[in-house]
Amino acid sequence: MTTKQPNNLPTWLEQPNQLTSQPQRHNFLAHNQQHLQHLLARLSQPLPAVQSKRWQLSPSISLLRLGILILLIALTNNTGWLWVLGLLLAGHLLQLSPSQLRRFSRSWLLSTLIALLVVLPSYWLVGPATVLLFGFKTGLILASTQYYRLTTTFQELLSGLKTLHCPNIFIMTLAIAITYLRMLGHYLLQTMMALDMRMVAPAKHPYRLIGTLFGNLFLKSHAYALELYAAMEARGFNGHYVNQPATTNRWHDMLTLTPYLVLVAVFIFGRTYGIN
Amino acid sequence: MALIKLTNISYDYPNTCGLDHLNLEINTGDFICLMGPNGSGKSTLLRILSGLETASQGDYQFDDQAITAAYLADPQDRQRLHQQIGLVFQNTDVQLFNTSVADEVAFGPRQLGLPEAEIAQRVTDCLELTHSSELRDRVPYQLSGGEKKRVALASVLALNPTVLLLDEPLNGLTIAAQQQMLTLLQTLQAAGKTIIMASHNFKQVQAVEPRFVIFNADHQIQADLTAAELATQPEQQAELLTL
Numbered sequence A: 001m002t003t004k005q006p007n008n009l010p011t012w013l014e015q016p017n018q019l020t021s022q023p024q025r026h027n028f029l030a031h032n033q034q035h036l037q038h039l040l041a042r043l044s045q046p047l048p049a050v051q052s053k054r055w056q057l058s059p060s061i062s063l064l065r066l067g068i069l070i071l072l073i074a075l076t077n078n079t080g081w082l083w084v085l086g087l088l089l090a091g092h093l094l095q096l097s098p099s100q101l102r103r104f105s106r107s108w109l110l111s112t113l114i115a116l117l118v119v120l121p122s123y124w125l126v127g128p129a130t131v132l133l134f135g136f137k138t139g140l141i142l143a144s145t146q147y148y149r150l151t152t153t154f155q156e157l158l159s160g161l162k163t164l165h166c167p168n169i170f171i172m173t174l175a176i177a178i179t180y181l182r183m184l185g186h187y188l189l190q191t192m193m194a195l196d197m198r199m200v201a202p203a204k205h206p207y208r209l210i211g212t213l214f215g216n217l218f219l220k221s222h223a224y225a226l227e228l229y230a231a232m233e234a235r236g237f238n239g240h241y242v243n244q245p246a247t248t249n250r251w252h253d254m255l256t257l258t259p260y261l262v263l264v265a266v267f268i269f270g271r272t273y274g275i276n
Numbered sequence B: 001m002a003l004i005k006l007t008n009i010s011y012d013y014p015n016t017c018g019l020d021h022l023n024l025e026i027n028t029g030d031f032i033c034l035m036g037p038n039g040s041g042k043s044t045l046l047r048i049l050s051g052l053e054t055a056s057q058g059d060y061q062f063d064d065q066a067i068t069a070a071y072l073a074d075p076q077d078r079q080r081l082h083q084q085i086g087l088v089f090q091n092t093d094v095q096l097f098n099t100s101v102a103d104e105v106a107f108g109p110r111q112l113g114l115p116e117a118e119i120a121q122r123v124t125d126c127l128e129l130t131h132s133s134e135l136r137d138r139v140p141y142q143l144s145g146g147e148k149k150r151v152a153l154a155s156v157l158a159l160n161p162t163v164l165l166l167d168e169p170l171n172g173l174t175i176a177a178q179q180q181m182l183t184l185l186q187t188l189q190a191a192g193k194t195i196i197m198a199s200h201n202f203k204q205v206q207a208v209e210p211r212f213v214i215f216n217a218d219h220q221i222q223a224d225l226t227a228a229e230l231a232t233q234p235e236q237q238a239e240l241l242t243l
Helices: A028-043 A059-075 A079-093 A098-119 A122-126 A128-151 A154-163 A168-198 A206-234 A251-272 B042-050 B069-073 B075-084 B101-111 B116-129 B145-157 B175-190 B202-206 B227-231 B234-241
Strands: B004-013 B016-026 B031-035 B057-062 B085-088 B163-167 B194-198 B211-215 B221-225
Touching: A028 A168, A059 A079, A059 A128, A059 A154, A059 A251, A079 A128, A079 A251, A098 A128, A122 A128, A154 A168, A168 A206, A168 B075, A168 B085, A168 B101, B004 B042, B016 B042, B016 B057, B016 B221, B031 B042, B031 B175, B031 B202, B042 B057, B042 B085, B042 B163, B042 B194, B069 B075, B075 B085, B085 B145, B101 B116, B101 B145, B116 B145, B145 B163, B145 B175, B163 B175, B175 B194, B175 B202, B202 B234, B211 B227, B211 B234, B221 B227, B227 B234
Parallel strands: B031 B194, B031 B211, B085 B163, B163 B194
Antiparallel strands: B004 B016, B004 B057, B211 B221
């Protein structure tokens, strides 16, 4: 190999690049890059399902609605009741656009299948009826949360929690965690892209590369955390998070909540008289 | 015959436009400086050229080969493209992941399966060229912003790419280091490399007399001028000085 002369380029750099092509063994990087891209897209703000301002619920009401629905599904063992709640949920799903509905179906089916695997051992303990009932209940709870996740932005979730007087420190921790998670995700994605640019042949030790990537990510997350706290302190943070005033609810928010309140009342009534 | 040919290239981000119907031809040995306001599409263009993104619309041809999503989906073709095109990222933090600067620069040549003696030579040469020899045994993570830029360039140079893409390579460098980097890029151009860089630093870049491709805020190419042509347009120069 010829070494370079002062102010000149080394010979190898002046010669045209000799392209090499080696058989492909692993494509883990491109594969994982796609997964991470999808995950980041999911973490990004979803579009609200109902575009019309008139029928858009306030964040606290939609959070309350989710809470009531999950509570009712969890408490009842009556299949008739579960069908009513399921129909109510189906009514909400009708508001989703076809693309959102497709997204909902995919993630709901997957999460329900995973949940069923957890419920399945009870088949040998108590028989099929319980498995079906718990499977149905789990499916409904997952559908409600998926619908909420699909139609609510993170900002709306935080705003809803504020209105419902959730502890300020909890809201702040959640807000930072969500922002931080996305930031680190983007950092990891960029690192993988940079690695992809220099992966000019199949990696000899692909798993060692994964270790390097995550080691780097850990160091970066540590540095980011320290910088973030320093920046917060520099802006007057003393451990007490000051909340902004909560927004008020509108009349149609209350109107939307009415069926749920009626269901709660009927449920309590049914419980008192032994119907459920 | 142009080395890079972009025809009617558009790129859309969710809810916003990245590039709008771009047409550009770049020949071997060109030194191109992409200039324009923030968010005008310079980095997006570099990512498309490097094969990290595919255009939403239009044709991208590199060395008479159409670079399409299908082409990039094939790992061997993708790696072939990356052997020919090197990219220095704007945020060089993400580009350095090895435990020492020497390992960082050796990463690419090692992938190619070159003999260890040749890898060592390439590492020494690239560190010398980028004035980073003293950083050889340092941990990249602990380097300053300017040092990281130099090491990132060295690590890309070690692969001997035909085309060098640089996203804001002068940011974070001292004036002396900026001049050193531009001189190195000029030397590489003289050796037949194609240099495409995005920059806001018109005053410094002007000295190397590149071809200026100027973007407007509408993500389109507003002007494509040689340094001599630009010299006759004081209004355009004044605009570039404000970027």
